[in-house]
Amino acid sequence: MITQPRNRSFSIGMILFPNLTLLNFTAAYEVFSRLPSAKVYLLAPTLDPVYTESGFCLLPNTSFERSPALDVLFVPGGLGVNARIEDAAFLHFLKTQGDRALYVTSVCTGSLLLAAAGLLQGYRATTHWFAMDLLKLFGVEAVAERVVIDRSRITGAGVTAALDFGLVLAAKLYGEKVAQEIQLSLEYAPSPMFQCGSPQTANVEVVENFRAEESSLWETQRRTIQRSLNLS
Known part of the structure; x- marks a missing residue:
């Protein structure tokens, strides 16, 4: 069993928006749901x-209006990020809670949404490898690491990094013993079939094919970010 923390209960807010990437959310949630004395709000x-992007339906349990003050603000990624970058009310909520x-x-x-809300300026952060240059457009120091911790900011890289990130946060909140017990309960011992989970290890042809297939998406995101920066 997971050991109860000494005297602390944490409120964790997981932000939902249309066309988020399901695994970004669910992998982190699997860790959060196992944290002792934590209250998880799906906001x-x-x-x-x-x-989600894949058509999976998620049900929020709390509206932005009724959200309590959060100890942890968590934002997943996905195709829906573009629309939210230009959503002033959405970004205001992130900023208010994040501060x-x-x-x-x-x-x-x-x-990218944290950066658009003004919550990553002056911090080191990471994102999906394909979006590193987009994060830099906000003036953020983008770092190519699986999980980046800079004071009160903890950011994970691409989709599957949600598990690594979740365990890092668990250790921060409740200690390494609790995080280790959660990792064991999830039997998280990755042994991928192919060594192509990053552009550093993948075959050059695989990387170039991916870049070509996703180039229009990258350009759309770049234009959206530039437009939002010019309006701010």
């Missing part, structure tokens, strides 16, 4: 169903 502007949170966190391109 969205309304309680309407939220559909008073104990930890401000993200996985994958969720860091």
